[in-house]
Amino acid sequence: MKMFSVAHKTVFVVDHCPYMAESSRQQVECDVLTKSRAQGVIPLAPVSKSLWTCAVECSMEYYRIQSFISFNEHISDMNNATDVFCNSQINYIVSDSEFHILNSWRREDQTTHELMATLAAVGPPNPREDPECCSILHGLVAAVESLCKITELQREKRTALMDTAERVANRGRIICLTNAKSDTHVRMLEDCIQETILEQNKLAAGSDRLMAVQQCDLVLVHIYPQGEDTLVSDRPKKEISPLLTSEVHSVRAGRHLASKLNILVQQHFDLASTTITNIPMKEEQHANTSANYDVELLHHRDAHLEFFKSGESLCSLHVHPACIVRCVCVVGDLHMAGTSTRENGLKETITLKWCTPRTNSIELHYCTGAYRISPTDVNSRPSSCLTNFLLNGRSVLLEQPRKSGSKVISHMLSSHGGEIFLHVLNSNRSTLEDPPSISEGCGGRVTDYRITDFGEFMRENRLTPVSEASHNPSGKLPIERAKAQLERHTRYWPMIISQTTIFNMQAVVPLANLIVKETLTEEDVLTCQKTIYNLVDMERKNDPLPISTVGSRGKGPKRDEQYRIMWNELETLVKTHAAATDRHQRVLDCIIACRSKPPEEEERKKRGRKREDREDRMEKNGSKETEDKSWQESEKLKGLLEKDNPETEVIKDSPDSPEPLNKKPRLITEEAPPPERAKGPVTLLSMWTSRITAANSRKHQEFFGRASSVNSKFELYQHLKDESGMDIHENGKTSR
Incomplete structure (x- = not known):
């Protein structure tokens, strides 16, 4: 288990060489007052930003979103089996003829105001400077050295852990904004970073102030002017070495670069987008009229989990009008994938509708989560109006747009302590209400759960604090022993009463309690064998077993079938633990030996089965035979009544056949009239x-x-x- 993810350290390296002073060729209109401009006034000519200006603005937007949505809590990353501290920090480096580190890993330096003031002092690149003296390599080398430095949070964790300080990992990400020459130039930059990591790791091995880099993600963004062809091809993430992974993005300067950095910040910090639609706002120029606007917000992706828990898919939600979103819902993995025509890049968003009437902050709502938000376009008028509205103490409910059915209010926007949060409201059954019936669970209408046995199971596996003095250093950790015990107890544990026989029998309790132990004593083995012999004696006496008849017709299985089910289940239970020790295997051998019956026992069993079948047939056919007898008698009587001449009715006794014992000999007499x-x-x-x-x-x-x-x-x-x-x-x- 290692601490600190790649998101903990991010180093921005921005190219400050002369070629970055080239125009981006994206026109920006400065004179927007076309209607109110007086005649004869020459309009202002449009201007275009340089590659450097575009890189600085987009990187600072990345920095702003990261600082707005900062995670200080401890998060467990189950996929990578790591403990992640998401208190992310950014180090900013400018590279020209040398590198310029604009801030450090200290918490007081992680502010946008200080960084903007430092960037203003650096100024734009000098187009007349010698390009041969400038290189992005200076900044990349300084970025690797910066990753080796220990942050305050890493130092605190290493001091607290002491002997297990190796659990504190040192991983980070380098984002390089430059204008590369070709794919060969990109490979050269990757080789340089790889060599620098190896050198710095050697230096960090003998230093207490440095940490070796265990993983580094390089994100190289190639910026080129609009209207030109790119010389660098895009490339997805690729593993260069066990210590370095690299990905390349070739992006046009201007709004395309801003969209790309917006997507990268969502990927790097696990963010998602929500678009608030139908926000009523008064027009600035016409105070008596209002219009509906849309505002896009960024927040942590966990705010969208309720959509999947309630069975909603993104396909059922309306998508931002400027986007065409293709949504993919993966079972077991909450994954969203979107393709957008806006900005020619990937874009994913969920649309929520402004709900009226609004609520005040004094009203309480049952929330399952609260996440900081950051507007995507923080300087736009709709974003500014919405932000000011929420900071004044008002709360806004958001509903899911649906084509049919009643509306579902799923989120709420509210501010706390000067920060705006997106609250996730529980749209399903509240845990504060009465719990649902057990028949309404995932298993369907099942009512015979082993609730009492499960309570006993929880008491047997309850965790208790253990002092370090009582722990044996040479043995397993207490938590490991607890996990091993829980694993043994759950190897075979039926959840429903009707699915088990042995756990419903008091005679099997001693064996079931002992067989799950890690080791058995000789006394335990004798107890288990005694339990098995008692079961054999029960079978010999033909005692009934607690076999469930739920879902079956009649009395259920026969007596020998009941014991066969019982022995099979008992053997299954013991087999799951037979490989633990030789004594566990002896218990299994005893069961196998007792199940092999002698021939006379098998013959007796067959006779018993035949007798039971005959009794069942008699019981089943009793009423039917009675009906048949009455029917036969009535048929005989009917046949006698149909006879017209009773004289023709003679009793046919064969003279050759012997007379019955109870019958008198027939006398030859005159026939009676x-x-x-x-x-x-x-x-x-x-x-x-x-x-x-x-x-x-x-x-x-x-x-x-x-x-x-x-x-x-x-x-x-x-x-x-x-x-x-x-x-x-x-x-x-x-x-x-």
Whole structure:
């Protein structure tokens, strides 16, 4: 982790040689009073600025924007894994026959007033000076030497860190404004800077007042007059060596150079542009009328992050009328790319609309960020009016222009302590409101999160302060140990209750708590093995498991399928930690050994599965079989009723087949006469009784007593009187 980015140090090297006194050939009208000018008055002739004047004005505009939007806070650069201090400082050097350093790295010298006064003392380049004695190389060498000097902030950090002073990096940027001769001349300048960096690093190795340059970005801007062809070609950023990268921009002097420096300052300090449209202002010449103006502001790019968080894309926003912006939204990387026809250069901006009614500063708004702003054209009348309006204590709400739907107020302009800030208003749900339901989260309508387990997880991984005396220098840092523990605990940690089985079982808690440890003792291994044997015993007893049935039909998976899911999940948990130590591997081996069942156990499992399937089928088909039986009986009865001649109905018993045990042998008798048909309507019961009687009569001989009975009574011992001459009555008495 290193501190200080390339933006911390910026060295401007401006060419002051005689060829910089050449005209830029961009005409500037001085006489603008064409209508009110009296007759006979000769208008003033237009003038043109020199290359030197254009370079000084554009570089000072770069300096002004940087000083307006100065970042003193500590920022973490996650892409480069560096800690960045963005308190940027600029060193200004003029080069002719020798170099002239106009300011230093001290904080009191970082003011535009002092620098402008020093530039006025330098004056314009002398066109009559010998060009052979002047060179931009003097300033480039001085720029490398200036980068090796330690700033006040770097000295403070090095003193505070002491033993870890190497974390304080020394990186910077050199911006050279010159008129190069050719591409070969550019390569010569790059070689000179590379050699100077190597020499200065050798000197800084044995000095406490100098720091070796670890990275240097060279931005060479070739300036040439309008109407001429450039002799230097553009080139994107290229790595010359591990210490030096270089890029070349060939730009025409005048407004083109101003636009290029405006784009560079946005790239170097991660700035973005916002255009405020429909600003009502009274006309200066006609006080009773008003017109709408636009003002472009520069600020840090983070002020636009809310557009992406709320799902808005730049394509849905109106773009500045003078720009044609092509926006690219990259998922995961908040990136904006724009192409503009204005000034023939890249331009990106987001348009926000002036919102009425305005608010006072006493009103409170829920803001998620505040960023300093700087007008792009600070001297224009619309920018001046807007600045004065805000400095007087007024606040302006800004809304996103939309083609349809209600307006969304996303930003606010307000001043604090004499500085103007762009406030980002929260257009989504406020954190001060009631929290949303957990079913409204990113996972959809999920309600079975392991909230209680997650609270316990946070308590186990809570960070606490550690004194330096208790830290072992030979071991890991406390923060590294904490990160390692957090990594082990989250290798396998399901978030939803329905997606896990073992974390819902109290029997697995001892193993789950021990397996995430960095090292295991023999007692821990025995505890884990005991837990596994308990699970095996549960499976042998066929105990139920807490399997979730959310989203499934019926009772869920079968019992053996439940245990298979449980063993697979337990093995997955232990496998993620098996490579830590041999004892972790022993726990995994125990699980694998217990999962391999003997053949008799597998056979018993198969029988159990068949029995469960049969019971499930019976339970599932119970109602259906009942319906089938009732239907079959009704069909039989219907078929019997449809028979016209019951005499044709005979029971077919094969004579060759053995008689059933519970069936009497069939007797050959005279066929019984057919039952007489009842006249009139016949009930279903009588029809069924008649049929059964006819069928039974053909099966066996009718009982004699039933056929010869009188009044349903049959007299016993009828032949006794004839044999013995005695008459026996019912009461047992005899008579003769």
